[in-house]
Amino acid sequence: MRIQVLTIFPELFEPFLRTSLVGRAVEQGLLAVEVHDLREYTEDRHRSVDDEPYGGGGGMVMNAPVWIRAVRSLAAGEPPARPWRILLSPQGRRLDDAAVRQIATEHDELVLLCGRYEGIDERVRELVVDEEVSIGDYVLSGGELPAMVLIEALSRQVPGVVGLPKSVREDSFRSGLLDHPHYTRPAEIEGHAVPDVLLSGDHAAIERWRERQAVRATWEKRPDLLDDPERLAALTEEQRRELERLRRP
């Protein structure tokens, strides 16, 4: 997967792209990320990217021409094709697991537009944006952190990026539910002991316990997830029984 980013703060991406899972994916060539400085596409002496809003009111608006030039200059692949263009904005489709998987499977080449200020001239949306994505209902100062959230989530969907085949298998086994609790040494902290089953060495019993715990965690913390028929259909027999117990104890 190849991702190009447009931003006035390219330096924000440097440590992110060098570190951890994303850093390794880039190093291994599984993921290509190119960060472009929007100001490189300005044509005036001051390299300005914003102006006062028509109609007045506070704040500044990012100019359309510089965005349009920049986005159109970023072709994809060989022969040049059109990458899928995503604007990060609070007005977008809320990012969730289904949206991440959809973007990852449908598009190999992306351009991410990171805006700042009060917003971007509407003509940018109209002319060079395919999709708007929001990472949640709160207001940030720019699209850079949302772009990094999207890049990290997408990278995990690229084959070979998430290493451990066993944990991936078990992940999809419980897919759509919250995770079960995890423990590591020591076995007891201030009277809080690790559940006995995890010390039993009985791997089948441990797996059944984890399946039940995933259902319980979802029931207690995110019951809305259990309203989705797709998720219910994916439950194992062990999980179905646990859900029955929770519904009528």
Ligand code: 4GX
């Ligand atoms: N999930 N922001 C973008 C500037 C802006 C406004 C409108 C384009 C159009 C956000 C979020 C978010 C703040 C990023 C406003 N750019 N983006 N920025 N929440 O709050 O994605």
